[in-house]
Amino acid sequence: MDDLIIRALLIDDEPLAHNIILEYASEVPFLQIVGQCYLATEALDFLKQQEVDLLFLDIHMPKLKGLDFLRILNNKPQVIITSAHGNYALESFELDVCDYLLKPFRLHRFLKAVHKAYDQLQLRRPATSSPLNPPNDAKGGAEVGEKQLFIKSDKRIIRLSWEDIYFLESHGNYVKVWLEHQFHLTPRTLSSFEQKLPGELFSRVHKSYIIHKQCIDYLEGNRLVLVNGKTVPIGKNYRHLFRNLLDGE
Secondary structure (H helix, E strand, C coil): CCCCCEEEEEECCCHHHHHHHHHHHCCCCCEEEEEEECCHHHHHHHHHHCCCCEEEECCCCCCCCHHHHHHHCCCCCEEEEEECCHHHHHHHHHCCCCEEEECCCCHHHHHHHHHHHHHHHHHHCCCCCCCCCCCHHHCCCCEEECCEEEEEECCEEEEEEHHHCCEEEEECCEEEEECCCCEEEECCCHHHHHHHCCCCCEEEEECCEEEEHHHEEEEECCEEEECCCCEEECCHHHHHHHHHHHCCC
């Protein structure tokens, strides 16, 4: 392995669980515990101040349960569940967690989970970036490299070129990333894409849509017709922005 560091946050209401994970983490050269929280509500405040690559997350905690905490997060890092209850495994994996450690777990099982998270983070790294943690413009809902991004869809990490994307459509807690005649569904927010994609190529034209400007064919009423024949509505709160787009501003 090259010299990479995974920054992890530990979230568990049991001090003993903290001690065990800290002990195990000391055996992993590339793993750094950068924070410890005893409530998921504390973790929300922590993540507003500092980004991490990995969460060690308990499920049963006071005030806010671990899985409900995950549902709140817009841009989830890798997540390893650490729980004494095995009946939440299916629900956890539906939330795209990396692994599920059933307490009490031993060092070899911990190492397996951490290396799995490492491999997932490696897959999401832009090819042009040498450290594990890419530049700020490469984080969030999509990992952005040189004129490309990586998205998670159907348990795969998919690389897309900017030029392949026609538009993006919000779909509940997911985003449909539309190519010419198909789409990939990814568990991210539209706002996370808006923050990462280059503004000179992409523009938000509706609360639920971002379009690739070069894919616009013509304007018809309050909708855009793209060169692949798909139509995208223009939201009333975005019409002035689209006028600026037409004017080249």
